[in-house]
Amino acid sequence: MTIPHDDLLRYRAEFPILSKKVYLNSCSLGALSTRTRAAVNGFMDDWENWGASAWYRDWIGVLADTRREFAMLIGAGEHEIALLPSVSAALGALASGMSSTFTERPEVITTDLDFPTVHYLWQAWHREGVELTVLPGNGVTVPLEQWEASLSPRTALAMTSHVFFTSGAIQDVQVLTEMAHAQGALSVIDAYQGTGQLPTDVKALGVDVLMTGGLKWLLGGPGIVYLYVREGLIPRFEPLLTGWFANQHQFAFDPNRFEYSSDARRFESGTPPLASVFAGRAGLQILNEIGPQRIRERTSALLYDFIDRARARGWDIRGASMEPEQRAGIALMNVADPTGLTAALKERNIILDYRPGAIRYSTYFYNTVEENTMLLEALDELLR
Template sequence: MNVGFYRSLFPITATHIHLASCSQGALAKPVSRAIEDYQHELLVSGNNWKAAMRKAEEARERFAKLIGAEADEIALVASVSDAISAVAVSLSAGAEKRKISFTDIDFPTVGHIWLAQESFKEKTSIIRSCHGEIPLEQYEQDVTADTLITCIPHVSYYNGYKQNLEEIARIVHQKGSLLFVDAYQSAGHIPIHVKEMKIDLLTAGTRKYMLGIPGAAFLYIRKELAEQLKPQITGWLGQNPSSTFDIERPMFAAGTRRFETGTPSFISIYAACSALNLLLEIGVEQIEADLTELARFTIQYGQEKGLHLIGPANLDQRSSLVAFQVGDAAKAEAMLRDKKVIVSAREDVIRIAPHLYNTQEEIQHALDELAIVLKKI
């Protein structure tokens, strides 16, 4: 991959070191132009509905290609929280299986949503981690024949720990459970193939490693499963075309499209489409290979600087997101930003999260600055 060329597409790299893709990816020139295109269409036409709907279909197809799915297995939603909520309320309260499992390394919104479901509230099971990691044996133990759905993150937002989706899918399917994957911290820089990995449901947003902006996310549901679900959150875009304007006789759209509601944030969709085109042009496999080497350097150099690594050192068990323990992480983040180094704080860690536009030299400089900051706080 020609890092120099792709760096030139991200203006922020000329003035700052951007290492916060786990929170917000840097904005690329073609993505910025896509946003301007949306605005221009409105300025000159007044109504760009048909063009915007075509762009939505293009974004759907691009995300489907990114994860190895079919377009009709993808719904466009506003956020990952919306996607999880839509699935949660679509599950039958009278289902024979009553148990919901999620992990303590999920992003908190996952627990918030499931614990808000009165019909499942007393039947939730939290799969516990050990030092931020979950051994496969824990899934064997905690997922039971009574488990309806098991929710897991592909990558931990806190420490970059990466889970083995194929093996977890094998375990939960043996127990008769569905597997719902939060891929917000992996889609865009780690290869995903939902069919090969036997994933039943998956969601991801665009503002992090997919290089988009807030307001656009995707929900994948395996086609056969989607046809069995009856969304309680729906809307006119989630209807079969024949009933779109029939107020008395609604009929769900085919596949996962039934989970769509009203008019999406088109400006976010335009950005997402351009960003996905960029990722597919480069290839996620190539991005992962380059970021693995950056992660290797980050861990090694960080430890040489006396920084305390949080999460596994084994590159097979982690993403390129590397977390170092910091007492006052929020203060450290602010101090680094004053030095034009953009990182992301979470609880007691500073997360170093590079993407395709970053270099080893940038990471070295960022860690040098972090070491200096730690001596001041």
């Protein structure tokens, strides 16, 4: 199989782990780049050399810059982006900003394939009257008909993943959003497994809220999450989880003058984790430099190189019926002992991970066919 965009292999030198390991686990943690390390070191240097004046000299600007880089990646405006430390925190801010909605529309719909933190948050909001409906998927995805049948005028939010973390299946969040809107509900998309590896144009998709972060495909590590809220919606939210970074008059330092920021910064709260912001921005710059379309083409080809050769060996890849355009760069392979197999691969310097019942493979623009071959040959021996 020919893998497009071999020119991207020049990036391998920027990711030191790739010379030491066969790294096929970007869906858990994107590889650390020398650029990201340098960015964090730059933050430390600022801190050491300038002390508090680094805030005005540089750091406030870096926050704005980071929002702008993310906005560029998803086709949004900078004013529609907030920086938060985790998806859980972003969801908390969002939920706490719409309490009154739940009186008329108590239902939040999600699926059993969504990331657990989503469930935990909305389960906790039961105390505030939220009724959580969990759509049962088929282990790979949730058919759109199921969404359509469940959405109703009682639904406040359709909250789900762009890409499911235990199957790699891409949901059609554009159609899903149209279905939600037809019932007067909003779509809230957890795009942690999508943005970066998939071209994401929030305006074309029409989604209301989208969140993702540095940890995985955006190459920025932990501690930084990006929250997009559609322009016209922003004034509808008044988060109870708040703080001085959400204040339109932040630098007035006046305890009696709080007004929610007119833009998405109203979802922020306290001092952001700056080291993570620096790392996050460096990751976003790499993504914007390459462009997600090229990343998608390369990642998809590498994924199918692995899947086709695994299937030819009779191995059981989850979601056999999925078309290439429905699959992001993640594949789950059902095996008897995922933990043991993952550990045995690690012994051979091959890094992937596992989820219940399966090993989880993921590939990215910096990976190669040769790395797939090394994995397949190791599996040949280990599964014999």
